[in-house]
Each structure stands twice: as structure tokens, then as C-alpha cells.
Amino acid sequence: MATVSLRNLVKAYGKTEVLHAISLDVADGEFVVFVGPSGCGKSTTLRMIAGLEEVSAGEIWIGDRAVNHLEPKDRNIAMVFQNYAIYPHMTVRKNIGFGLRTSKLSKPDRNRRIDEVAAILSMTDYLERKPAQLSGGQRQRVAIGRAMVRDPAVFLFDEPLSNLDAQLRTQMRLEIKKLHQRVGTTVIFVTHDQVEAMTMADRIVIMKDGSIQQVGTPAEVFHQPANIFVAQFIGAPSMNMLPARYAGGQISVAGQSIKATLPLPDGSDLTVGIRPDDLLVSAEPALFAGIVSVLEPLGSETLAHIDIGGRDLIATADGRSPPAVGARVHLAADTANLHFFAPTGEAVR
Amino acid sequence: MKYYRNLSISQKQVVWAWTFLALPVLFYVVIRFAPTANAILLSFQKWNLLGAREWVGLDNYVKLYNDPVFWKVFRNTFVYLILGTPASLVISFFIAYHLDKTRFLHSTLRALYFLPFLTSTVAMAWVWRWFYQPVPIGLFNNFIASMGFQQIAFLNSTTNALPAILVPAVWAGLGFQIIIFMAGLRAIPTSYYEAARIDGVSNWTTLWEITLPLLKPTIVFLVVFSSISFLRIFDQVFNMTTNNPGGPLNSTKPLVLMIYQTAFSSFDMGYAAAQTVVLFAVLLTVSLVQLRLMRDR
Numbered sequence: 001m002a003t004v005s006l007r008n009l010v011k012a013y014g015k016t017e018v019l020h021a022i023s024l025d026v027a028d029g030e031f032v033v034f035v036g037p038s039g040c041g042k043s044t045t046l047r048m049i050a051g052l053e054e055v056s057a058g059e060i061w062i063g064d065r066a067v068n069h070l071e072p073k074d075r076n077i078a079m080v081f082q083n084y085a086i087y088p089h090m091t092v093r094k095n096i097g098f099g100l101r102t103s104k105l106s107k108p109d110r111n112r113r114i115d116e117v118a119a120i121l122s123m124t125d126y127l128e129r130k131p132a133q134l135s136g137g138q139r140q141r142v143a144i145g146r147a148m149v150r151d152p153a154v155f156l157f158d159e160p161l162s163n164l165d166a167q168l169r170t171q172m173r174l175e176i177k178k179l180h181q182r183v184g185t186t187v188i189f190v191t192h193d194q195v196e197a198m199t200m201a202d203r204i205v206i207m208k209d210g211s212i213q214q215v216g217t218p219a220e221v222f223h224q225p226a227n228i229f230v231a232q233f234i235g236a237p238s239m240n241m242l243p244a245r246y247a248g249g250q251i252s253v254a255g256q257s258i259k260a261t262l263p264l265p266d267g268s269d270l271t272v273g274i275r276p277d278d279l280l281v282s283a284e285p286a287l288f289a290g291i292v293s294v295l296e297p298l299g300s301e302t303l304a305h306i307d308i309g310g311r312d313l314i315a316t317a318d319g320r321s322p323p324a325v326g327a328r329v330h331l332a333a334d335t336a337n338l339h340f341f342a343p344t345g346e347a348v349r
Numbered sequence: 350m351k352y353y354r355n356l357s358i359s360q361k362q363v364v365w366a367w368t369f370l371a372l373p374v375l376f377y378v379v380i381r382f383a384p385t386a387n388a389i390l391l392s393f394q395k396w397n398l399l400g401a402r403e404w405v406g407l408d409n410y411v412k413l414y415n416d417p418v419f420w421k422v423f424r425n426t427f428v429y430l431i432l433g434t435p436a437s438l439v440i441s442f443f444i445a446y447h448l449d450k451t452r453f454l455h456s457t458l459r460a461l462y463f464l465p466f467l468t469s470t471v472a473m474a475w476v477w478r479w480f481y482q483p484v485p486i487g488l489f490n491n492f493i494a495s496m497g498f499q500q501i502a503f504l505n506s507t508t509n510a511l512p513a514i515l516v517p518a519v520w521a522g523l524g525f526q527i528i529i530f531m532a533g534l535r536a537i538p539t540s541y542y543e544a545a546r547i548d549g550v551s552n553w554t555t556l557w558e559i560t561l562p563l564l565k566p567t568i569v570f571l572v573v574f575s576s577i578s579f580l581r582i583f584d585q586v587f588n589m590t591t592n593n594p595g596g597p598l599n600s601t602k603p604l605v606l607m608i609y610q611t612a613f614s615s616f617d618m619g620y621a622a623a624q625t626v627v628l629f630a631v632l633l634t635v636s637l638v639q640l641r642l643m644r645d646r
Contacts, residue, residue, distance in 0.1 A: 050543075050547060051546075051547075052543050052547075071546070071549070072543075072546045072547040072549070073546065073547060073548065073549025074549075077547065078547065079543075079544070079547050081540040081544060082540070083538060083540055085540040085541050085543070085544040087541065087558075087559060087562075087563075088563070089562040089563065089565075090558075098544075098545075098550070099548040101548065101549075101550050101554065102548065102549045102550060146544075146548075150548070
């Protein structure tokens with residue numbers, strides 16, 4: 001087990017800098033998820049930690065060692081790849097045992113270790129099979145098994161669930177989380193799926209264009225997003241954003257005035273954000289009013305797209321008695337749940 | 350037209366399929382199958398290309414079995430195969446493996462290796478023939494002599510001639526094999542190698558346990574392909590030994606050259622056809638055996 005520390009990490013390909021001096025401390029045993037749109041640099045960061053990409057500047061520390069110039073094998077890490085990287089011509093036992101090739105364990109000890117890992121992953125009955133005879137989820141487990149067998153200090157996962165179907169993904173998500181709770185090894189997990197990030201992480205690192213936008217617990221990044229990007233990236237459907245103006249202790253937004261005290265100069269523009277979950281369709285007059293344009297029933301609730309004078313907002317309506325399309329409805333929101341963003345995009349509280 | 354319109358969709362598809370298939374079917378029947386059948390038939394006959402065909406039963410095969418030249422030629426053909434195929438595969442894999450990792454002038458190097466494959470075999474054979482000439486003409490012997498060694502009789506020696514012809518044959522095929530090997534190497538996902546790097550296994554282990562097993566389909570293809578081409582070797586031999594084709598003393602003569610001579614120098618078409626049938630049987634057997642041996646267990 002070990003801590004991982006990134007210190008002003010830079011990655012550049014020629015003159016193009018793709019990672020701009022990011023710093024992060026991962027505690028021992030922590031489950032950290034890097035999330036962001038494709039091309040944000042999350043996989044590059046992971047591959048640099050693994051030693052598969054050179055570090056252009058800055059330092060990577062694993063435990064009490066700077067590992068910049070260590071070979072991947074000397075970093076005491078294990079990695080699970082998006083395509084699993086399990087060898088099609090080897091049995092499950094050989095695949096899992098491949099990581100032990102360089103260990104000093106005796107043959108019986110190796111086999112015992114493989115059996116242990118297989119038991120943890122409930123793969124004991126499949127040890128003599130070839131990958132082609134396994135399902136997607138089982139292949140995924142073999143990949144995890146190969147990583148576990150060496151008992152590394154840090155597990156690195158590079159979008160390991162994106163090749164699975166939705167149902168299996170949910171299941172494996174849970175299994176990986178349980179596994180982490182059991183073995184307690186530090187995990188760095190990369191994904192582009194914010195639901196995966198929210199459900200699995202102790203802390204989420206949200207990245208965009210090679211910079212870290214926010215680091216925080218799932219609750220923090222959801223309830224206190226640091227900027228507009230984080231606010232819209234985390235949570236589905238995305239947060240509603242409305243242009244507004246702050247003057248004399250009042251925020252005027254979509255024809256309404258809301259009392260608020262913000263650390264902004266008088267007369268400045270700002271953006272008001274409201275999560276669809278916090279914007280409820282109501283019969284009584286409330287914050288906004290508008291016409292229902294589209295309904296998206298989800299069962300327990302219905303997402304209602306409401307046109308409030310040229311702006312489309314997504315609100316939540318009751319699942320059993322949703323409003324009719326074309327009806328005029330009111331939208332209520334607790335002002336405590338509103339998010340405010342300065343013109344720079346940064347949150348103001 | 351009315352008849353066509355009344356057909357069901359699947360019947361119309363059949364009509365179209367056979368319309369398109371008609372040409373290749375015709376081609377195969379007229380250009381491939383009919384001559385093959387004719388050759389097999391001819392192998393039981395005596396024919397001098399002009400007169401009438403005469404039924405002789407198994408005479409041609411008996412003659413072949415008792416012909417010492419045939420056995421010499423048969424042996425030569427297998428020597429071409431047994432030396433040529435492994436040598437060309439090992440060399441081309443070695444080059445492809447390293448070329449794949451080379452970034453510097455990658456395309457240029459690849460093109461240079463492919464160039465011999467585009468060159469006419471006849472031209473190549475004659476250039477190599479010049480290389481092999483004795484002093485003061487031959488390139489190799491001039492070099493050997495200038496180093497103070499005794500010159501080597503490449504094409505005039507019964508022991509050296511066959512290997513001397515095999516070398517350019519192997520060299521000429523390398524370009525193609527390298528390209529196929531490189532395509533095979535490129536098809537192996539890089540994450541396999543990255544996983545191996547993280548696991549810390551040596552390059553040697555990676556080569557033997559990951560690269561080569563995953564390259565097996567490519568290797569099977571190239572073994573079969575290259576075996577067939579060595580079993581059918583002709584133009585290199587014919588062009589490098591034109592004044593005495595297959596010589597000296599039949600030491601370089603492959604089966605195809607013997608067939609050519611029997612057919613178009615001796616005009617003994619039935620005997621040549623019998624040899625062709627033997628070659629066909631050998632090619633078929635070797636290919637089937639290789640495919641079976643190298644199939645996934």
C-alpha cells in the first residue's frame with residue numbers, strides 16, 4: 001500500500017502541452033477516480049503514473065520514492081486496461097500467473113497465490129479455460145486478477161468498464177468497489193462516465209483540457225461544483241444554466257428577483273445554475289412559469305422540458321401524474337439550492 | 350421479363366448471384382479445371398504434341414519411378430523447400446520485428462526491403478549470376494580474391510550451386526514476407542506489451558510468449574505460401590543456369606524445370622503430365638500437413 005503524489009506534472013508532445021502542471025495527493029488506501037471528457041488528459045496521467053509515458057516535467061511519487069525514472073515493473077503498480085489485455089492463447093491460470101513470472105515465489109506458492117486470487121474473484125472453476133470461452137465480465141475479472149496477484153501498492157484502472165454492457169457495468173462497478181473495501185489497496189481509476197465516478201470514488205478528480213477542475217468527494221463535487229464545467233459535467237441531466245444580473249442585493253433572472261448576498265460588485269453579470277432535481281413542476285405560482293415542450297418519463301419521475309420565454313429548462317415532475325405537453329406550469333426551487341457562477345465560470349458563494 | 354418479375358425476392362437473388370458467378374465459374378472451368386483434368390488424363394497417355402494420343406496406362410508413372418534423374422530432382426525440390434522456407438521466415442521475421450520498432454526512415458527502409466519483390470525475377474537472376482562469376486567478372490569472387498582467399502566456384506560446383514541459387518530466391522521473397530509480418534505485428538494490441546512491461550517480463554519472454562503465439566495465423570500463412578513458392582521454384586534456376594538448365598549434373602534442377610524440359614525439349618507430354626501430377630500431389634500433401642500441424646490445438 002502506498003500514497004501517490006503528483007507534483008506539477010507536465011506532459012508535452014513536442015511543443016503541444018497536454019497536461020499543465022497538475023498536482024494531487026492520493027492517500028494510502030484511497031479510491032480516486034479521474035473523470036473528464038475524452039482528450040482531457042486523464043488517461044495520459046494514469047499512463048504516466050504507470051510508467052508507460054515519459055514525464056515531461058514535474059514529479060510522481062509512489063510511497064516515499066520519486067518514480068519518474070523507474071521502469072513500470074519497478075514501481076510496484078498493477079494496471080487493468082480498457083481492452084483487458086489478457087492473452088487469448090493462455091489459460092486463465094497462465095494469464096493471472098503471468099505477473100508472477102518475475103517473482104521469486106516457488107511454483108507451488110505461485111499456484112497457491114493464483115488460487116487465492118481466483119477464489120476472491122469467484123473464478124476458480126474457470127482457471128483452465130481460455131479467454132475466448134469467458135464472458136465479458138469474466139474476462140474483466142481475469143484482468144483484475146492478473147493485477148491483484150502481484151499484490152501491488154497501487155492499482156491503476158484505465159476505463160476498465162467501458163467495453164461492458166450497461167447491466168454488467170453496474171455489477172462490475174459494485175464488485176470493484178467491494179474488492180477495494182476488502183483489500184484496501186490504493187486505487188486510481190480513470191473513466192469518462194460520471195456515474196461511475198460518483199458511485200465508486202472516495203474522491204473525484206475532474207479534468208478538462210489537461211487541468212484539474214476540482215478535487216473532492218462525490219458529494220462535494222455534486223453540491224458545491226467549483227465552476228460551470230464541473231456543475232454541468234457531474235449529474236445527469238445536466239444542470240440548467242440561466243444568465244442573470246446581480247445588483248443591490250438582488251439577482252434578476254428570467255424576469256424574477258431573488259434576494260442574495262454575493263461577493264460580486266454591483267451590476268455584474270452572472271450565471272445561475274439549477275439542477276433538474278431541484279427544479280420541481282408545481283401547480284401553484286412559484287419561481288418560474290413556462291410551457292411544457294417535451295416529456296421524458298423515467299418511471300419514478302418525469303423529466304419535463306419547460307420553455308420559459310425562449311429558454312429551455314429541464315425540471316422534475318411527478319412520475320405518476322406528469323403535466324401534459326403544451327400545458328402552462330410553474331417551476332419551484334429552493335433558493336438555497338441555486339448555484340451562482342461569476343462570468344469567469346468560477347462558483348461564487 | 351414478365352417471367353423475371355413473377356419471381357420471389359430470394360429467387361431473384363439467386364438469378365443475380367448466378368449471373369455474377371457465371372464469369373468466374375466459366376473462367377475456372379475453362380482455364381483451371383479442364384486443363385487440370387486433361388493433365389491428369391494425359392499422364393496415362395503417350396503424346397508428342399502433334400500425333401494422336403495413345404493410352405499407355407501407368408507406364409509414365411513406372412518410368413518416373415525408375416528414373417534416377419527424377420529422384421535427384423525430387424530431392425532437390427525438397428532441399429529448396431527445407432532450406433528456403435525456414436531461412437526466409439526467420440530472416441523476414443527478424444527484419445520485420447526490428448523494422449516495426451524503427452521510427453527513423455521507416456517508410457524508406459520498408460520500401461527498400463519491398464523493392465526486390467517488385468523486380469523481375471529474370472533480371473534479378475541475371476544480376477546474381479553476374480555476382481557469382483569467377484574473377485575478373487564476378488563481384489563476390491573479386492572481393493574474395495582481393496582479401497587473399499581462393500575464389501569459390503558458386504554456380505559451377507555441384508555442391509555450391511543449389512545454395513547459390515537459393516540465396517537470391519530467399520532474398521527476392523523477403524519483401525513480401527516482411528510486409529505480411531509487419532501487418533501481423535501491427536495487429537497485436539499495444540496494451541498486451543504494456544501489460545507485459547508492467548509485469549516486468551523480459552523482452553525475450555515477451556517475444557516467445559506473446560508476440561510469436563499471437564502471430565501464429567500470420568506464420569501459418571507465410572509457411573504455406575513460402576513452401577508452395579519454393580516447391581514451384583523455376584525461374585531463378587532456369588535463368589542462372591541457362592547454358593545447362595538445372596546443372597551442373599542436375600544438381601540444381603527442381604521438379605518444375607524437369608517438367609518443362611520433358612514437355613518442351615523432349616516433347617514427351619504424357620511423361621511431363623505424370624510429373625505434374627506428382628508435383629500437384631506433393632504441394633497438396635505439404636500444404637495440408639502444414640495446416641494440420643499448425644492448427645490451433
